[in-house]
Amino acid sequence: MLNEIMNFDIASNLGSIIKVIGVGGGGGNAVNHMYHQGIRDVDFMVCNTDSQALVNSPVPLKVQLGSALTEGRGAGNKPETGREAAIENIEDVKKILGANTKMVFITAGMGGGTGTGGAPVIAQAAKELGILTVGIVTIPFRNEGRRRIKQAVEGIAAMEIHVDSLLVINNERIREMYGDFKISDAFAKADNILATAAKGIAEIITVPGYINVDFADVETVMRNSGVALMGTGIASGVNRAIVAVEEALNSPLLNNNDILGARNILLNITSGSEEITMDEIGEITDFIQEKAGNSADLIWGNGVDEELGDKISVTIIATGFSTSSIPEMVMNKSQEKTYHTLSDEVHENKHVEKTEVKASIENELYGSKNVKQKTFEFEINTSVFDEFEELYGNHPKKESYSEVNEPVDYAQTSEEAVDELENIPAYRRKNLRFNGFKKKVEEKFSRFSITPDENNSVTLRDNNSYLHDNVD
Template sequence: MNSFFSEALKKSEQKTKGEEILNLLRNLSNEKQDEKQMEQDYWSYEVPLDTGMDGGVGKARIVILGVGGAGCNTANTLMELGVMGAEVIAVNTDYQHLQRVKAHKKVLIGKSITNGLGAGGSPELARACAENDASLIAEAMGNRVDLAFVAAGMGGGTGTGASPVVARIAREKGARVIGVVTLPFKAEQRLRMKVAMEGVKQLRKYADTVVLISNDKLLSLAGPLPIQDAFRIGDYTLAVMVKGITEIINKKALVNVDLQDVRNVMAAGGVAAVGIGESDHPSHRATEAVKMALENQLIDISTDGATGALIVVTGGPSMKLSEVTEIAEYVTSRMDPNAVVKIGADIDPNLGEKIRVILLLSGIHSPQILPGTPEPVKRSPINWIRPEEDVEEIVAATLGPGYMLKF
C-alpha cells in the first residue's frame, strides 16, 4: 500500500503504542512555536486581546476555533505542532476541560447558565450558552477575521450546539469559514447520529465548506493501536489539515500564495480537502510526496474533475525546478481542464533531502465533503429541525451501505 497512513501503521506495529505513526504525523511540522509564547486563559470574566496576532496590512487574519471537547482537543494538538500565522481559540462549556488544553485564548461560555459544568450532551443548552456569550466569542476573534476554521465533534452537546453560533459570528466579521467536524461511531445510538446530522445542517448555514471525518474510518485505520493513540491520529490529521491551509497563506515563500488565491480556489468550487505529504526517496521523492498528499484515508476523495487547487512545494537546497513541475503536472492531470490552479514553491534548509507537498483542493467528489449553504448573516436563534435529505444521504454514504437514517 502506498498510503501514508497505511505505511505508518505497518511501521507502528513494530513499536509500542503506535509511537511511529504519531512521530510521522508530528514530523510534518518542522517549525515549532516558541515554547515561551504566552498562553492566555480566556474566561468569561476576563477578555485579554493583546495577542500580537491581529493581522495588519499585508497579513491575513486567521483564527482557528476549537469548539467543545473534540474541537478543543484539535486546538491543543495544533499548539503542540506549532501553527504559524494564526490564533488558536478554545471554546467550551466545560471549565475543567478548558484548564487541560493549550490555546492562545480560552473562552468559557455559559458560565451564568451551567457554571462551567458542561452542556450535558444537550445541543440546545450549548447553543443557549454560545448565544448568551456571543459578545465574548466575538471579542476573542478580534475586529477582523479573513479566514476562520471551526473544529468540532458532532453528536454531543457543545460541539454540536455551539459550533454553528461560532461560525455565524466569524461570518459576521467577514470571514470565510471552513468547518472540520467528526461524526459519531456507527455503533453509537441512533439518536446521537440524528443529533450529529442536525448539527451539520446548522453549521452548513454559516460555513463555506464542511469537511466530515468518520470515526469508523479512524477505527478501521488504527485498529491495532491503543485507543488513546488511535484518537491522537484523528486529532493530528485534523490539525495538520488546518495547519496546511494556514501556512499556505501566511508563510513567506519564493513563489507566494496569498489569501486571495485561497478565495479564488474557494470560489471555483468550495474548499474540499487539504493534503500534506513528504518524501526523501533518492529518485522518486516528488512523486511519492504528491501521492502521499492525495491519499488521506480519513476522507475518501477523488480528484477527477476537481475545479481548483493550491499547490505549495517546499524542499531542501537540492530541490529541482523539474521536481516542482512534476508535482504540478501530477495534480493538474487529474483535475478539470479549466480548473483554477495556483502553484507556490520555497526552499527550507531544515528539510534536508525531503520534499514536502501541501495541497488545497476544491470541487472534489466525496461522500464526506459537504459544500456550504451559507445564508444571509443575521442574528437569530438556531432551530434544531430535521436535516435536509442530502445530508442524510451523505452521512449514510460516509458510514457505509445500509446505514440510512429516517425520521
C-alpha cells in the same frame, strides 16, 4: 471560585489575521494539540461549556460558553443546549474575531452537545463579520452509537450553511488505519489530522516561498466553495514527487475520496535542503490536473523548509463539492419505510418484461466519480408464467361433491317412511312420468366372407368361421 474560573481574561495581542477556534471537547483537544505542535503566525482560541476543560487547556484565549445556562457543567450531549450556550456568549467571541481577523478555522467534533450546537453559531457570527470561515469537523466512530451519528449529520448540515468551506474528517477512517493503536494514541492521530488540516492551509499563507501564495489566493479558492478536500504527503528519494502527491491524494483527510470534479485547487509544494526541480513540479501539477479531470483552476505556490532535508511536502486543497458527496451524510438520511398488514391484498406481477442491471460503484470518497453504467435488456418467455398461473393461480377451490337441491329431513324415521323408500320406485315418489323400457333392437351381422381359394381366385363363403353362436 466558580466565577473566577468562568471569567477568563481576553488577551490583548490579537494581531494575527488567522485564528483557529476549538469548540467543545473534541475541538478543544484538537486546538490544544495544534498549540503544542505550533503553527506559524496563528492565534488559537478554545470555547467550551465545560469550565474544567478550559482550565486544563494551555491555550491563552478562552471563552466560557453558557456560563449562566450550564454553570460550567457542559451541554450534556444536547446540541440545543450547546447552541443556546454559544448564543449567550457570542459577543465575547465577536470581540476577539473583530480584531484584524481575516480568516478563521472553526474545529469541532460533531455528535456531542457543545461542538455540534455551538460551532454553527460561531461560524455564522464569523461569516457575518466578513471573515473567511473554514470549518474542520469530524464524524464520530460507528461504535459511538446511532444517536451521536445522527446528531453529527445534523450538525454538519448546519455548519455547511454558515461556512465558506467545510472539511469533513471521518474518525472511522482513522480507526481503519490505526485500529491496533492504543486508544490514547488513536485519538492523538485524530487530533494530528485536524492539526495537519489547519496547519497546511494556514502556512500556505504565512510561510513565504519563491512562488508565493498569499491570503488573496486562498480566499479565491475557498470563499463560498462548499465542501473542501485536503490532503498532504511527504516523500524522499528518486521518485519523491510522484510518491508525495500520491500520498497526499490517499491522505486520511480525503477519507478515500478523489478530487475529480473539483472547481478550484490550491497546491503548495515545500522542499528542504535538496530543492525541488522544475521537472518534479511538472510531474506533480500534471498528475493533479489529470486526477481532477483537467477542468479545475489550479493555483500553486512553492516554499522552503530546511527541516525537510531531502524530502518534499505536497499539500492539496480541492474545493467545489457538497455534502451529498459524503457517503456518511447520504447513508444516515432517514429512509422511507413501507408497512404492510396481513389483511392487505398482495398483488403479484405476472410478467417481467425487462430487467435492468446497473453496474454502479459505491463512492466511499468525498468527491464524485464518473462511472459508466452498462444496461442489459432481455425478453423473458412469459408463457411459462401463464401455465403456472393456470395451474397454481388463485382459482376458487372446486368442490368434489354436487349440491343437494332439496334438504333431507333426517327426522323422518318412521317404519312407514322406510317402507315407502324400499317399495316405491324413486320416479314415482318424485312424480315423474315413465313410459317403460325400450326394447333392444337385435343387431344382425353378415356371416358371409370373401376368401381366396387354392387357385388364388376370390370365393364368397356363406359361413364365416370366425362368427358362431356359441358363447365363449
